[in-house]
Amino acid sequence: MSAVVGSGEVGRIERSWPAFGLACLFLWLVCFPGLLSLPGSVSMAQAVMVAGLPIWMFTALMREAPVLDPIARLGAGLVLAGVAFLIFWALISAMFVDVPLRAGRSIVSLAGAFAAFLIVVATLTPERMRTYLGILLFAMALSGFLSLVAYFEPNLREIIFMGSDRSSGFFKNPNQFGITLSTVTPVAIGYVFTREGRRTGWVICAALLILGLILAGSKANLLLSAINIMAVVVAVAIVSFTGPKRVWMVFGGLTLTVLFLASGLFVLHLLNPRALELLQAFFSAEGELHSLNSREVLWDESLRQFLLHPLTGQGAGQPLNVFEGDRQVTHSHNVLLDYARTLGAPGLAVFGAVMATMVVLCLNTIWLALGSKGDGSPHDRILAFCLALGSLSYLAANFSSDSMGPSTSPFFWTVFFLCLAARSGLVSAGDGLNDRV
Numbered sequence: 001m002s003a004v005v006g007s008g009e010v011g012r013i014e015r016s017w018p019a020f021g022l023a024c025l026f027l028w029l030v031c032f033p034g035l036l037s038l039p040g041s042v043s044m045a046q047a048v049m050v051a052g053l054p055i056w057m058f059t060a061l062m063r064e065a066p067v068l069d070p071i072a073r074l075g076a077g078l079v080l081a082g083v084a085f086l087i088f089w090a091l092i093s094a095m096f097v098d099v100p101l102r103a104g105r106s107i108v109s110l111a112g113a114f115a116a117f118l119i120v121v122a123t124l125t126p127e128r129m130r131t132y133l134g135i136l137l138f139a140m141a142l143s144g145f146l147s148l149v150a151y152f153e154p155n156l157r158e159i160i161f162m163g164s165d166r167s168s169g170f171f172k173n174p175n176q177f178g179i180t181l182s183t184v185t186p187v188a189i190g191y192v193f194t195r196e197g198r199r200t201g202w203v204i205c206a207a208l209l210i211l212g213l214i215l216a217g218s219k220a221n222l223l224l225s226a227i228n229i230m231a232v233v234v235a236v237a238i239v240s241f242t243g244p245k246r247v248w249m250v251f252g253g254l255t256l257t258v259l260f261l262a263s264g265l266f267v268l269h270l271l272n273p274r275a276l277e278l279l280q281a282f283f284s285a286e287g288e289l290h291s292l293n294s295r296e297v298l299w300d301e302s303l304r305q306f307l308l309h310p311l312t313g314q315g316a317g318q319p320l321n322v323f324e325g326d327r328q329v330t331h332s333h334n335v336l337l338d339y340a341r342t343l344g345a346p347g348l349a350v351f352g353a354v355m356a357t358m359v360v361l362c363l364n365t366i367w368l369a370l371g372s373k374g375d376g377s378p379h380d381r382i383l384a385f386c387l388a389l390g391s392l393s394y395l396a397a398n399f400s401s402d403s404m405g406p407s408t409s410p411f412f413w414t415v416f417f418l419c420l421a422a423r424s425g426l427v428s429a430g431d432g433l434n435d436r437v
Contacts, residue, residue, distance in 0.1 A: 016122070053114065059118075060118050060122035068423070075357055089343050144211045169216070175220075176408050182390070183393055185209045186389045188209050194383070230261075237250040302332040302337040333400055361420065365384050365426070368381075384426055
């Protein structure tokens with residue numbers, strides 16, 4: 001990452017241990033939202049986030065050198081301005097509903113953006129980037145390992161599988177577990193190729209993340225992760241080689257990746273045969289039609305509710321209340337429709353602008369990583385590429401699943417703002433952090 005932060009500035013930031021310690025605790029707890037909770041279904045991660053916000057803000061105000069490059073600062077400003085409006089509009093919408101406290105779900109989801117941004121601008125150094133990513137990767141790999149243990153251990157299985165054949169990790173459902181895994185898996189794969197030393201450890205970490213994905217059995221996230229793994233392999237070949245050797249490495253890497261994914265299907269057959277059957281059915285005309293029909297019911301009802309309340313929506317955090325058999329579906333399974341349904345046209349327009357800004361920033365980061373002519377090392381370029389890819393994977397998954405709820409959105413915001421910080425090693429403006437991460 002680019003060099004403008006002097007040793008004195010880095011040293012002073014590194015001494016801000018309360019902000020750093022709270023950030024580490026927050027990131028660890030974000031990976032286990034269902035493990036500990038306070039009264040009112042408040043997770044420990046949410047409580048730490050609320051306690052940490054003033055500390056991170058104070059520490060950020062004391063920092064002099066910028067962490068983000070100019071384009072990232074502009075994009076982050078636009079994103080946070082949109083998020084601030086959405087929080088305000090969520091409070092307004094709560095005035096017209098029967099259960100206004102449910103607006104807390106949306107507000108906490110959005111407040112995670114400010115928490116993650118402040119953690120980055122207040123505490124981040126190259127060493128701490130490694131620490132933060134290490135916490136996320138190790139914690140999710142641990143969840144993958146415990147999911148495997150729970151597959152054979154009945155007492156733990158009841159906690160992690162919750163009576164189904166799909167692991168939820170320590171999240172509310174398997175789709176949330178799968179979304180978070182697919183968000184960080186590209187980083188682990190990138191580390192396998194670029195981190196010098198301890199490569200065996202990173203191979204084990206990546207394998208546990210993929211194992212967690214298999215046990216979660218989420219079709220969308222399995223497909224996204226397969227695409228992401230191939231994309232990382234291609235990116236490593238492009239960044240690390242030139243000329244004809246690059247072409248051969250791309251071809252060889254893709255061939256090996258396809259064989260690896262085929263072996264993954266065999267493991268899926270052994271550990272989660274129903275998920276494999278659903279995946280196979282999805283690619284058949286009949287199976288795909290069934291999957292789309294089940295979503296169409298939710299999307300049609302969401303659109304109907306939006307048209308009934310086009311200005312304020314149903315109200316922030318209000319459930320969809322559609323039943324599939326004996327199961328109540330509380331959100332729209334599409335993040336744009338969920339914002340339209342709950343916050344009306346203003347919420348849809350502003351969140352659409354926020355999402356578009358994030359997508360543009362991630363795509364621009366990928367472009368910089370693959371075409372960087374500056375001082376960025378291969379490691380820096382691959383890391384920025386993987387963080388951007390993970391952010392895009394999370395956004396893509398939310399078009400058919402989680403709708404950016406409070407359990408997973410802080411996870412996403414952290415990866416996204418770390419992605420913006422990682423960009424600073426790819427720009428020639430000399431604006432950003434020092435050293436490689």
